[in-house]
Amino acid sequence: MKIDHPRAHRRACLRLVLILLAIWFSVSLGCGVLFRDWLDLNMPNVGTAPFGFWMAQQGSIISFLLILFVYAWRMNKLDAKHGYADEDE
């Protein structure tokens, strides 16, 4: 079954990517750099590490991993919904 909805599909993909990139920015450059000092002071420590420092050295990387998993999962669903599903490899 192949239904052609290139435009709707593209818009949905773009929306997903933009949302994920917003998260991407806030966990790394946001938490890790721009608001680090504030977060160090005002957020609870992670273990014994200040929050901003931990985000910069560990948390951001863990978040990136989650972002990619969500991306792969949602994109595959979007493809399927719009009839672009590849037969499985």
Next chain:
Amino acid sequence: MNQDQLNFIFIGITFAVYVTIALRSRAGSTKEYYTAGGGVSPLANGMATAADWMSAATFISMAGGIAASGYDASRFLMGWTGGFVLLTVLMVPYLRKFGKATVPDFLGDRYYSKLARGVGVVCAIFICMTYIMGQMNGVGVVFSQLFGISLTKGVLIGGTIVFFYAGLGGMKGITYTQVAQYCVMAFAYTIPAIFIAIAMTNNVIPQLGLIGEYTAGAGDPVPFLEKLNTINTDLGFSRFTDGKMSTIDMFCVTAALMFGTAGLPHVIVRFFTVKNVKAVRKSACWTLLFIAVIYLTAPTIGAFARVNLIESLHNTSYKEAPAWLGNFEETGQMAWVDKNGDGKIQYFGPEKLDENNKKYGSNKVFQAKKPIYPPEETPTGQLIGVHGERLLAVKADMSNPNELWFGKDIMVMANPQMAGLPKWVIALLMAGCIAAALSTAAGLLLVLSTSISHDLMKNIIKPDLSDKEEVRYARIASFVALSVAAWFGINPPSTFIAETVALAFGLAASSFFPTLLMGIFSKRVNKEGAIAGMVCGIGFTIGYIVYFQFLDGPKDQLLLGISPAGIGFVGMLINFTVTFIVSAFTPAPPKEVQDMVESIHIPSDAGDASH
């Protein structure tokens, strides 16, 4: 069995494995040579990409950088992994759908001009050259450490091995070898970290140790990072968890690394080896997972190593210092100058206060960037000091009390020795370091040589080139490239490997990233805009880097205090702006190009990557 023999055995075994794999999966056709035939499984590609990605800089230098600068080194951690997210969600699925073998291929078709392809080739060569220099330097550091020889000889030996090795298998050979190399690297990196975490923090998982408590010293356990902060401030360094870089500089360098990563040609082409777009996404998840194993461990190694180094050396008399100190003096990676003549090693930072409560402002040990030694034929009395230390040929810098110098790059390699780990762990680590340098150098060399043979010779200069000649040009190109890289590996523009590599990312951020991004997501951007943008972006970035890094431009002239490593971010903004303005005043691209942009957004029927 002594350490050297063990090192040889471990490295020998891993080499035998790599060569066997490379020989067995030798490329049969140019298609296999460039993209491994397009049928690599997502898991295998994930491992191979992770190995390709994790260069000598990551493996050897990053933990050392973290040890030396604490929070500031987070720029490498976030920059490189964060860039991977951009690469995955914005670039590779679309480029894979487009289905050509190289990045300049895409530029040439999307911007319907040979000039765009040509500019792409030049950018690719610049980026890969800068990057590969760092690798060669890394190879040199490892080999010189391993065989106790000079850096120059180390680089030459490493370069020769890389050349034979990369010539063997093309993309197909490299891919499966990299899988093996990743496994070696992952074990080599995490096992020492686990050992040390247990010793220092009583935690099996290093990441928990970092945020746990320091239990090794006498007295009650203290939070580990707190301990590190105290050590640092006592000796006159800035707090480990604070940075010294300004927020804007930190932001720009991190961003440049991120956007640069997303434009790195040797990582992009890795994704042309899997079957389809769905496999690309899956493969990217695997890759980042494998990368994260190492990246999440690096901060722990850096922090542990620093505590270890200071605890075992500071205020220890030289005669009682551990044996590894002597080994590192031998290879010129560490040096001690007994300024106050008490026979003890003192290690201080630039913020150490003198008697009048004034900061010394510097912790230079001697009046040179690197230790310089007297020639070998000088009498022993001038080579070895009264305490048995190796003497230097440069004058001591007496304006401050710091007596200990060490290259940042040795942290990872010295760490297991410092922590007194079993010999086989050290041998494993050595094998890992070499795997890291080899895998990245091989991947880069492949891109470099394809850029020249495929994009430059075949598609621009001599379209009637036969497959055989194309591969011959690729070999010649890799030889020339490697020679140049080796020269720079011996005379690196920056003493710190990661710093050199960071420059390559700036170049990628200011050239490929914006141009590829707009090529994928805009139908309106045309060739005039793209070419002008690339030239302005990379031109500005190179100019800035050359002026400040090589011509020693004064620090107060820096734009907003942004260091050369971060200027790629500004170069990227320039590229975007120039491209948009020029495109707006010139005609839109032809219909078939617009249709092409439309089609790369449709994920199915990716087909085979062809060349």
